[in-house]
Amino acid sequence: MIKDIFKSVRLLSSEKTEKTEFKSGVIIERRHFLWLPVFAVAALTVPRNVLAAENLNLTAGSINWDDFLKECLPKAVELHKDSTAQGQDAYLFWIASMAARLNLMTVPNAKLGKFKDLNPPVEFGIGYRGVPFFIVEWKMSPNAYFPPHNHPNASVCTIGLEGEARIRNFEIVGNAPEFSSAAKFSVRETHHGIISAGRINVLSAKRDNIHTFQVGKDGARGIDISTYHGENIGFSFLDIQEKPTDAEKKLFEANWRKL
Numbered sequence: 198m199i200k201d202i203f204k205s206v207r208l209l210s211s212e213k214t215e216k217t218e219f220k221s222g223v224i225i226e227r228r229h230f231l232w233l234p235v236f237a238v239a240a241l242t243v244p245r246n247v248l249a250a251e252n253l254n255l256t257a258g259s260i261n262w263d264d265f266l267k268e269c270l271p272k273a274v275e276l277h278k279d280s281t282a283q284g285q286d287a288y289l290f291w292i293a294s295m296a297a298r299l300n301l302m303t304v305p306n307a308k309l310g311k312f313k314d315l316n317p318p319v320e321f322g323i324g325y326r327g328v329p330f331f332i333v334e335w336k337m338s339p340n341a342y343f344p345p346h347n348h349p350n351a352s353v354c355t356i357g358l359e360g361e362a363r364i365r366n367f368e369i370v371g372n373a374p375e376f377s378s379a380a381k382f383s384v385r386e387t388h389h390g391i392i393s394a395g396r397i398n399v400l401s402a403k404r405d406n407i408h409t410f411q412v413g414k415d416g417a418r419g420i421d422i423s424t425y426h427g428e429n430i431g432f433s434f435l436d437i438q439e440k441p442t443d444a445e446k447k448l449f450e451a452n453w454r455k456l
């Protein structure tokens with residue numbers, strides 16, 4: 198669509214040709230386009246709702262919230278039956294592919310409540326409860342930090358709705374002690390990226406299972422589509438040292454912690 202807008206602008210612009218004689222009769226032809234302000238022309242030629250859709254990256258394939266659930270759930274139920282690493286990926290990427298088509302404006306707002314006494318505050322609320330997944334909305338205040346935590350036997354498909362946060366994923370390397378233990382163990386950073394409106398991050402029970410968020414100055418809001426692929430045994434926060442023990446492999450020392 199943006200390409201089409203620029204094409205229209207170019208067609209509507211007037212063209213001026215200037216010829217200059219250069220040495221032995223060689224004529225250099227210069228063409229100048231007298232550009233009209235792009236947005237002035239776009240406003241004249243493109244319907245308002247099309248421009249709004251462009252801002253949201255919506256296409257003809259976009260779906261609203263109700264259609265997302267209706268189209269996503271039957272296949273999700275089938276794929277959820279395979280809880281192997283590959284099966285979880287097939288399940289997660291199906292959900293992610295459907296979420297990529299979602300019109301974010303149609304995601305219903307959950308009733309949010311503050312999580313513990315984090316400052317800047319972080320809020321959560323259940324937006325949808327179903328089978329096989331449930332959806333948690335999160336809202337993180339400007340500059341909030343949500344510490345690393347794991348999701349035992351679970352997968353999560355995170356979709357940004359507003360604002361921006363740094364998101365990092367880790368995996369446990371080797372064995373980790375019980376949540377009650379203060380013993381050190383090793384984790385590997387497997388992903389370091391940004392979550393913002395329309396961006397998606399996935400973790401499964403078998404990979405990238407730990408994540409943490411560092412929010413930017415405008416705050417951030419999003420949803421987690423969470424699914425159990427085994428027993429719910431709770432979860433734990435953890436401390437991860439800033440300096441890696443192996444910079445090349447991105448290994449870090451960690452320990453479980455209470456929040």
Ligand SMILES: [Fe+2]
Binds near residue numbers: 346348353408
């Ligand atoms: Fe999480």
